[in-house]
Amino acid sequence: MARLRLAACQIDTWVGDLDGNVERILAAYRRAEEAGADIAAFPELAITGYPPEDLLLKPGFVTANLEALQQVAEATGDCVAIVGFVDLARDLHNAAAVCAGGEVRGVYHKCDLPNYGVFDELRYFGRGQEPATLWSVKGVPIGVSICEDIWNPRGPTADQADSGAEVVVNINASPYAEGKLARRERMLATRAADASTALLYVNQVGGQDELVFDGGSMAFGPDGTLLARSPQFVEDVLVVDVEIGPVYRKRLLDPRGRPVDEQLPLIEVTPVPVVGGDVETHPEPIAPAVAPPMHPDDEVWEALVVGTRAYVEKNGFSDVVIGLSGGLDSSIVAVLAADALGADRVHTVAMPSRYSSDHSVADAAKLAANLGTDHRTIPIEPAHAAVTEMLSESFAGLDEDLTEENLQSRIRGQVLMALSNKLGWLVLSTSNKSEAAVGYATLYGDTVGGYALIKDVLKLRVFQLCRRRNERAGYDLIPENVLTKPPSAELRPDQTDDQSLPPYEVLDPILDAYVEHDRTPGEIIAAGHDPEVVRRITRLVDGAEYKRRQSPPGPRVTDKAFGKDRRLPITNAFRG
Structure with missing residues (x-):
């Protein structure tokens, strides 16, 4: 034929x-x-x-x-x-x-x-x-x-x-x-x-x-x-x-029939070329190549790598810099960046404060060594103490609260942006989709950066991707301690994420229903989730829209990413 x-x-x-x-x-x-x-x-x-x-x-x-x-x-x-x-x-x-x-x-x-x-x-x-x-x-x-x-x-x-x-x-x-x-x-x-x-x-x-x-x-x-x-x-x-x-x-x-009206015309352009008026037979047929589908976690990982490489290189950046805390999110961003660009173009910076644990500093250093990135430590305590002193008169008589916690994050953002300005490195943000959804990220602190690699990846999926990457590496490329310790911003003594948010096993399914599938709070409650938790989380999602509008772009890997996909008004009284 x-x-x-x-x-x-x-x-x-x-x-x-x-x-x-x-x-x-x-x-x-x-x-x-x-x-x-x-x-x-x-x-x-x-x-x-x-x-x-x-x-x-x-x-x-x-x-x-x-x-x-x-x-x-x-x-x-x-x-x-x-x-x-x-x-x-x-x-x-x-x-x-x-x-x-x-x-x-x-x-x-x-x-x-x-x-x-x-x-x-x-x-x-x-x-x-x-x-x-x-x-x-x-x-x-x-x-x-x-x-x-x-x-x-x-x-x-x-x-x-x-x-x-x-x-x-x-x-x-x-x-x-x-x-x-x-x-x-x-x-x-x-x-x-x-x-x-x-x-x-x-x-x-x-x-x-x-x-x-x-x-x-x-x-x-x-x-x-x-x-x-x-x-x-x-x-x-x-x-x-x-x-x-x-x-x-x-x-x-075909039992479905065919059009009974006059057939639509066949419009001929000069054949290119015509060989005896018929298609020729290629003497040596090409063996079909069917590329196998990728593992679901590998597919998402590669999408994040490709998106990062394209953004960095098509916008003329040579190197990137990441605040490496020893936590899960900054760790996955560092590995993704190294996979996308090569470790020689990735710079990691530990910025310990008075509340940073020794194991977090050590975990950051171990990951940097595993990757082979340029790694430096810039303690923020001198700046933290100086700014705290600067504000002491204005804050006199007031208890410490989120203000002091956010101050540390914003100082780290200033350090990263200073390195970016002086050395021409693109700052990579490390906030995940769960944090972005509920606003559990400091504006002008955690959100500082030119590109946010995991802004469309929920926290539980971050864990899955890290474990799969270690499996592919054949060893604990991302230190096991990073994957097992309770997630924490380390902005106050003994802080953990679940002191401010429900466990991610509870949070992420609610976010998936509310953000990805546009369910109302009533529908999510009817599906069996705790009513008070649902009402609180959906309020947080709606209230954080102004933060997301000011956040850097990042690769879209789901059907409903913040940004081009999901465009809700900041001023919004509907609660469903």
Whole structure:
């Protein structure tokens, strides 16, 4: 049977780096050509990077993107390149260019524009109006769609299949969330089987601000069988042969019927190229490569690593600095940073106060030695004593409270920012999602930093990730004492987190219901949680919104992260 050779070019694009993106596209295109691919598909908005956001409001940016697309088109030969870009017609469009023979042969406009979660596409783009447009490649009718188009069961893919498509190419910039790869695969297999078309899905990799893209590009046969899959989180050119045969018989026998109106037209672009009017048979078929799924904890870990590396390097930082307390959160941030950048680019700083325990200082030093980071100790007691003395007259007659505790955290933030300013290091914040949710983090203290690695990771999951990382290391890379001692901010004598918060085994399930799943306090109570605890925690979550607005960005690894996903008003009287 004849075969068409497809290449999913899973690349790491960079928002605004049009010249660099052209280079990345052409490098992957050449690899696809060398593999004998008939079609090479690239991610959504590969020319501009995704998401370009309000760069789209700059006419010069849109014009430059069109010029960059022309550079790509001029470099194409017989291998058809399907490339995401921003098209300028009567409106702006999220578009795919079909390029071959040195020119743009056609353009597809995205029809289904997502406007939920992290997506704001209706803010920028107009909807496409011709979903059933097809292109002929070596005599094979090809449908093209973009990301959200494929999620709609009666969207463009169905229209293209009704018009006779035998292959559908879907280009994506689909952000990562834990477990999303499996959801994508189930959906795509269903679309391919329902449409009776081979399906190529290409996704980008890398990080952009809070978003992480995991790749996982895939190809499916017309029966929904998974033919090939790229590994997650790395650039890849996935090459796969799909068999091309008549699919009309299956469609005629489909009990769901077919459109009774006149069939949507097959729009032919000059075939690129036509070999006797038929698709050629590649003499040596490529063995399909199906990358195995990752362990759930490894997947989240790699997403955090990729997001961190992208943020640091794409924003021009060479090194990072972390306040290493010997506690769990700063420990995981240090290991993640070392995995992302290499230990030689990570600097750790212990800043003991009068309340710091000896074992915490020792645990910090041991972890730094295990990692091989540059580690220094800068005691904050002199600054703490001086500021306390400065405020003594104003605080006369008042008992010590959170003010004095927060003072220590803010001094540590000043030390880290001083190192950042003087040495050019990016400060990495160490607050986790549980703390950010309830405001258990000092504003201008714990929240100081340019990037917050674990802001979307609940505390219990931090423990899981650390244990899994030690398992992979084969020894206690993160000292066992860090994992077993009671969590504490060490801002007063014998302090532990559960003096201020419920145990994390109680807290995190409530946060998951309230934040991740938008349950009301009444619904959470009805599910069996303690009413008073639920009311207290949900009040804390609502009251801490102003803190989260002032916190640094961090990698999104769940379906509902603080920031782009969850945008509640700071001034808010609703209590549910």
